[in-house]
Amino acid sequence: MTKTKHHHGNLKEALVTAGLALLEEGGIDALSLRKCAARAGVSHAAPAHHFDGLPGLKSAIAVEAFGIFSSYLQTAVDEGEQSAQARLKNLCRGYMQFGLDHGGLLAVIFGGAGLASYVPGAGKEEAHAYLILREVCAPFVGDHDDKRVIEAQVWSLIHGFTLLYVSGEFGPPHGQDGPFEAVMDLLNRIGNRPAP
């Protein structure tokens, strides 16, 4: 942990933290290698020793952002009403709210080479966000249904709505959540409706 002229201590982590801050402050366009380096108090070429260029740094930031995203979803699912329908809508509301509150993080998560490359383990199946999605969708999967179909339907619907909503296609996103409720009504028809 000694911080001398040529040894920062934990530069890798500091660069990722700086990147997250830049994303929160100025969105995806504000993220640059040189600004991360400057914010970490290091020369512009230092990051090259820890990441494979800008894409590598972005990937490392995306891993962290994906973790924050997952926590966000978990919190949203667990609060409020706890029926299967409500938990499904809670998940979607958390997804949308994350897009509104942390657009830069969402952009770095989904603007890269795919989520599969961010999860540390072998397959994407172990990522926290996937587990939440699977668990929340489970009550809606009928005996003869493919659970991946239900999950893909929910994911597509909320992902598309969030991106369109955040970019203002359904009107200014700061008003009532009418559009959200309207689109999420489609969830009431998904899969096998579970007992309330």
Added chain:
Amino acid sequence: MTKTKHHHGNLKEALVTAGLALLEEGGIDALSLRKCAARAGVSHAAPAHHFDGLPGLKSAIAVEAFGIFSSYLQTAVDEGEQSAQARLKNLCRGYMQFGLDHGGLLAVIFGGAGLASYVPGAGKEEAHAYLILREVCAPFVGDHDDKRVIEAQVWSLIHGFTLLYVSGEFGPPHGQDGPFEAVMDLLNRIGNRPAP
């Protein structure tokens, strides 16, 4: 139309055309003011006299791309089976196929300041793509339904699916269209089911 040393003839159009070509060849990252200018045979500062910087050029390109997108959707809707259900699925298939075939154009269309700023008229309601969406959704709008709800549901679902599918979240997009059919099954439950 005289093309002298200081008068290109129709530079504005040439720059947009060059931009579309760059997008098709190298995606959104390959689009730059200087490359558009070079491809149009003009100095790098020339575009400034026709567009308000790079965002202005991108907007002009997005207008054109949006027109291509609309034609793409119209063609998809009009071919194949012509039941209301089939036309709805045709629309979505065209949306997805456009994302696969012209990812750069889709990125410039939805990566900017919102579609509303691209349509020439006053409101977005007159844009061709909106008219197609509205027309295809109309048979599913019940007497006491808000048609905008149905349209937003369809748009969100196909938009989210397309972006996730193109970026590989449902597996390599070059295989069978299983994911598409699976997600689009949700459309069978939308609105009031019309007579076949």
Added chain:
DNA sequence: AGGCAATCTTGACGCCGTAAAGTTAACTTG
């Protein structure tokens, strides 16, 4: 103590968007 590898700095290169000033062509006006 000596050697070595990791870490960070410095400098340079080419590409980028943008602004300012200069040049040429076309149009307008008397």
Added chain:
DNA sequence: CAAGTTAACTTTACGGCGTCAAGATTGCCT
């Protein structure tokens, strides 16, 4: 038709960007 004006484009320059190559410093290992 000649002079003045405007529009279109070029040239030059600046700072920021990602990236590479070379050099300096540090800590570890033998």
